Amino acid sequence: MRFEQYLSKICFKLGNPARYPRYRTGLRRPNLHFQSPSLLSLSGFHPFRAYSIFKGPGALKGNSLPTVNIPRFLSFSSIPKAIIRSLRLPVAGFSLVAGGVAYVGAQVQRASDYTKDVFDRAFNVVDTAWDKTRGVVNDATSINLPEIHMPGWMEKILRLDEESVEKRRQMQLRKTLEKENQAENESSSSGGDDNPAGVVVGLTGAVASNLTNDDENSYEKLNEDEKQRLAQESKDDRMMIFTKKMIEIRNILHDIQDDNSHITLPSIVVVGSQSSGKSSVLEAIVGHEFLPKGSNMVTRRPIELTLVHSKETTTPYCEFNGFQFGQITDFTKVQQILTDLNMAIPPRQGVNDDPIRLTICASHIPNLSLIDLPGYIQIHSSDQPVDLDDKIASLCDKYIQEPNIILAVCAADVDLANSTALKASRRVDPLGLRTIGVITKMDLIPPEKAVSILRNEHYPLHYGYIGVISKVPQLSMWSRNQNLTDIVSSRERSYFSAHPEFRELPVLPMLGIQNLRKNLIHVLEYTMSKNLQYTADSIRSELDDCSYQYKVQYNDRLLTAESYIAENLDVLKAAFKELSQKLDKNEVRALLKETLNEKILDLLAERYWMDQNILDWTKQSRTVDEHWQYKLDSCVSMLTRMGLGRVSTLQVTELLSKKIEEISKQSPFGEHPGALQYILNATQDILRRRYHNTSEQVENCVKPYKFEVEIDDEEWKASRSEALVLIQKELSLCQAAEEKIKKALGSKRLSQILDFLDSQAKSSEPLPVAHSAILLDQGRLMQYLQMRETILKLRLSTLKSKTCKLKESKYLCPEIFLNAVSNKLINTAVLFINIELLSEFYYQFPRELDQRLIHSLTSDQLASLVDENPRVKSQIQLQRKKQALELALLKINSLAMLERQTDTD
Numbered sequence: 001m002r003f004e005q006y007l008s009k010i011c012f013k014l015g016n017p018a019r020y021p022r023y024r025t026g027l028r029r030p031n032l033h034f035q036s037p038s039l040l041s042l043s044g045f046h047p048f049r050a051y052s053i054f055k056g057p058g059a060l061k062g063n064s065l066p067t068v069n070i071p072r073f074l075s076f077s078s079i080p081k082a083i084i085r086s087l088r089l090p091v092a093g094f095s096l097v098a099g100g101v102a103y104v105g106a107q108v109q110r111a112s113d114y115t116k117d118v119f120d121r122a123f124n125v126v127d128t129a130w131d132k133t134r135g136v137v138n139d140a141t142s143i144n145l146p147e148i149h150m151p152g153w154m155e156k157i158l159r160l161d162e163e164s165v166e167k168r169r170q171m172q173l174r175k176t177l178e179k180e181n182q183a184e185n186e187s188s189s190s191g192g193d194d195n196p197a198g199v200v201v202g203l204t205g206a207v208a209s210n211l212t213n214d215d216e217n218s219y220e221k222l223n224e225d226e227k228q229r230l231a232q233e234s235k236d237d238r239m240m241i242f243t244k245k246m247i248e249i250r251n252i253l254h255d256i257q258d259d260n261s262h263i264t265l266p267s268i269v270v271v272g273s274q275s276s277g278k279s280s281v282l283e284a285i286v287g288h289e290f291l292p293k294g295s296n297m298v299t300r301r302p303i304e305l306t307l308v309h310s311k312e313t314t315t316p317y318c319e320f321n322g323f324q325f326g327q328i329t330d331f332t333k334v335q336q337i338l339t340d341l342n343m344a345i346p347p348r349q350g351v352n353d354d355p356i357r358l359t360i361c362a363s364h365i366p367n368l369s370l371i372d373l374p375g376y377i378q379i380h381s382s383d384q385p386v387d388l389d390d391k392i393a394s395l396c397d398k399y400i401q402e403p404n405i406i407l408a409v410c411a412a413d414v415d416l417a418n419s420t421a422l423k424a425s426r427r428v429d430p431l432g433l434r435t436i437g438v439i440t441k442m443d444l445i446p447p448e449k450a451v452s453i454l455r456n457e458h459y460p461l462h463y464g465y466i467g468v469i470s471k472v473p474q475l476s477m478w479s480r481n482q483n484l485t486d487i488v489s490s491r492e493r494s495y496f497s498a499h500p501e502f503r504e505l506p507v508l509p510m511l512g513i514q515n516l517r518k519n520l521i522h523v524l525e526y527t528m529s530k531n532l533q534y535t536a537d538s539i540r541s542e543l544d545d546c547s548y549q550y551k552v553q554y555n556d557r558l559l560t561a562e563s564y565i566a567e568n569l570d571v572l573k574a575a576f577k578e579l580s581q582k583l584d585k586n587e588v589r590a591l592l593k594e595t596l597n598e599k600i601l602d603l604l605a606e607r608y609w610m611d612q613n614i615l616d617w618t619k620q621s622r623t624v625d626e627h628w629q630y631k632l633d634s635c636v637s638m639l640t641r642m643g644l645g646r647v648s649t650l651q652v653t654e655l656l657s658k659k660i661e662e663i664s665k666q667s668p669f670g671e672h673p674g675a676l677q678y679i680l681n682a683t684q685d686i687l688r689r690r691y692h693n694t695s696e697q698v699e700n701c702v703k704p705y706k707f708e709v710e711i712d713d714e715e716w717k718a719s720r721s722e723a724l725v726l727i728q729k730e731l732s733l734c735q736a737a738e739e740k741i742k743k744a745l746g747s748k749r750l751s752q753i754l755d756f757l758d759s760q761a762k763s764s765e766p767l768p769v770a771h772s773a774i775l776l777d778q779g780r781l782m783q784y785l786q787m788r789e790t791i792l793k794l795r796l797s798t799l800k801s802k803t804c805k806l807k808e809s810k811y812l813c814p815e816i817f818l819n820a821v822s823n824k825l826i827n828t829a830v831l832f833i834n835i836e837l838l839s840e841f842y843y844q845f846p847r848e849l850d851q852r853l854i855h856s857l858t859s860d861q862l863a864s865l866v867d868e869n870p871r872v873k874s875q876i877q878l879q880r881k882k883q884a885l886e887l888a889l890l891k892i893n894s895l896a897m898l899e900r901q902t903d904t905d
């Protein structure tokens with residue numbers, strides 16, 4: 001190949017072969033593309049520059065060598081029952097007494113604190129277990145649900161309003177009084193960190209041990225109303241905790257769910273016609289205006305809302321899951337983001353089923369999971385798709401399936417018979433068992449008609465209807481921060497109390513946002529609880545499947561992004577070590593030698609072989625006059641002033657970059673373009689940092705040679721041998737080129753062409769052209785090569801002669817002297833390149849890799865790097881899914897276990 005290029009280059013310039021001092025193309029010139037822009041700018045190397053040397057003597061001037069570039073069967077409220085029923089245990093009597101008295105007594109405070117703590121453990125034991133492996137499912141748990149605090153309910157938990165429990169408590173109390181200490185011990189030993197039920201039993205015992213008869217008497221002193229109020233509060237708190245836990249589980253499962261997943265945890269899905277008042281209802285529930293508003297169908301994507309009750313949160317905040325907006329406390333901003341995200345769906349598309357996930361955390365909101373959907377439409381505008389109504393209907397149908405609860409929002413001023421929401425809900429829930437009807441705009445119809453709708457006579461629903469007046473009033477500047485729920489409730493109270501029709505008892509609980517909120521909490525909790533076992537079974541089944549796949553496909557080998565990258569780094573570092581042993585001083589020397597040999601040959605060709613007197617001078621006179629002295633001195637000057645510092649440093653940096661790229665591509669990082677880029681950047685950065693220093697050092701140290709080069713005999717001898725090899729190689733190349741032309745044209749035709757060219761040269765008149773221009777070019781090239789062969793042979797014989805044995809004959813044997821000079825330059829350059837560049841690079845590179853690929857990357861960056869390899873990506877995804885399912889199962893089992901124990905008791 002090199003040979004063809006060599007020939008083609010010559011042919012390129014064939015018009016005047018005599019202008020080409022060497023027919024070498026400089027192919028051995030390094031292809032120096034240093035990626036650093038700054039170094040590139042230093043380069044100045046042009047791919048065709050090699051030709052410039054053919055442009056005559058002057059062309060070489062200034063040319064240095066190329067430069068180096070997320071009715072229930074068992075109520076959760078039975079969890080505390082479980083505790084009460086556990087009072088049948090010897091220790092239990094104490095516990096119940098303690099529960100009643102805990103509310104009022106000072107001792108109770110200590111007991112209840114302990115109880116909270118232990119119950120927390122009962123619920124959160126899985127959290128602890130999970131903590132050990134957390135990190136892998138960071139994404140699933142990325143919503144930072146606030147820490148669960150048992151808000152006073154554990155202080156009240158033992159005070160249940162159920163008579164049977166109270167009787168049992170009395171009986172058990174008598175039985176167990178004498179065995180107090182023993183019970184305490186037993187209960188203590190029955191508790192365990194890893195068994196939630198055990199923890200419950202343990203905690204009651206622990207509480208019991210802290211209580212006295214005085215405490216019980218205090219509880220007895222409470223009147224019935226007080227007891228009922230406390231019991232209700234306790235229930236509400238329990239529900240809240242349960243729902244929150246379930247929402248947590250839902251969030252864990254959210255990110256790992258795919259099309260094959262059958263696990264669904266219930267949410268409340270809000271459906272209704274456009275402008276029926278869905279957003280107003282949701283905002284009244286949340287207490288803030290945050291949903292997109294406008295006439296042009298502003299809800300185009302499902303909005304999955306997770307409401308998280310957090311007592312400690314003084315300033316409510318929102319988080320968009322899957323976005324890096326952080327915690328947003330300004331609800332106007334939330335509204336703007338939601339509007340933008342919705343409006344990003346072009347009208348031509350209509351709706352999109354990719355949900356926006358938003359979590360709202362506040363002290364005044366319940367734990368709820370709600371989904372807002374685009375409103376059903378009757379007609380579409382010209383820029384909307386003709387089948388938009390179908391698209392919305394099918395999107396809503398997707399969400400209103402079991403086990404979700406349907407919140408069918410109907411405006412009171414529209415006949416219920418025409419409610420699209422009710423029609424849709426009836427299709428999937430014909431008995432109306434999981435549909436709640438919300439009648440908005442109650443203020444727009446006569447009270448008697450409103451009451452008639454609420455009586456649930458025409459379109460009965462299991463959970464009935466709730467009438468609201470949810471219109472959000474125009475808020476003044478100073479009332480903007482006020483809780484919207486309070487404002488709406490207050491306006492509702494004024495309206496409903498002003499109309500006697502609403503004062504009838506059966507109707508009262510069916511009115512107002514507050515009642516709607518309470519109903520939603522109860523229905524969601526009930527539905528979740530009802531589905532608890534089914535959900536647990538689904539998770540278990542999916543986990544089994546997932547574990548099986550993991551074992552079969554990956555032999556249960558744990559893989560994390562960190563460990564994967566670390567392992568690959570080890571492989572790369574091993575290859576790097578090998579490289580550093582190979583690419584040593586000798587390698588650099590060979591590289592520079594090749595470069596300088598090219599330079600010498602170019603100089604010889606230009607300065608000597610093109611000289612018309614070379615043949616005579618070599619054959620006959622061999623005199624050293626000024627002419628020939630000047631030639632050698634200028635060649636030495638060209639060699640020593642070629643910018644060796646820059647050239648050699650760039651060549652070595654280029655070689656290093658190339659080698660690092662090669663070993664990186666051969667390493668497992670070869671399948672990670674992103675990681676490769678980090679590696680290459682690290683390489684470039686180190687080399688860039690070392691470049692200037694090294695090149696300066698080399699340049700400074702070769703400076704003396706610009707003025708004087710002293711050669712000893714040994715050096716001369718070695719250089720002579722090398723020069724012979726060099727010229728011999730050049731001769732071989734020349735002969736091979738001739739042979740090639742001969743083969744291509746044939747001997748006969750070639751000699752005809754050569755004869756013609758000879759005759760033409762001798763004739764004063766132009767001869768008739770007997771050959772094509774291409775053939776004539778080939779002939780001229782042949783003449784040129786033959787002449788060069790002759791010169792090279794003569795030079796070889798001179799170099800072999802006695803004359804060239806002595807260093808004093810340097811002007812007669814320039815090839816040897818130039819070779820000796822190049823050796824001196826190379827030795828100096830190699831010395832400093834080795835110290836300033838190679839050693840430093842070999843030290844810094846592995847450390848730079850650790851820094852860039854381990855220490856500096858965020859977990860997201862790390863994950864996206866690892867995901868570049870589809871095989872590893874699917875392994876980590878399956879592993880993440882497995883771990884998320886395990887966590888979800890642990891959490892749901894802890895809830896189910898407490899319920900089962902209560903049932904057994």
Ligand SMILES: Nc1nc2c(ncn2[C@@H]2O[C@H](COP(=O)(O)OP(=O)(O)OP(=O)(O)O)[C@@H](O)[C@H]2O)c(=O)[nH]1
Nearest residue numbers: 274275276277278279280375440441468469470471
């Ligand atoms: N009088 C009265 N107006 C209400 C009531 N609830 C909502 N509105 C008004 O009805 C209009 C539509 O309310 P939205 O809450 O935006 O209805 P929507 O169903 O969310 O509308 P889309 O998102 O467009 O489907 C707004 O002008 C509200 O102010 C209400 O109880 N009484």
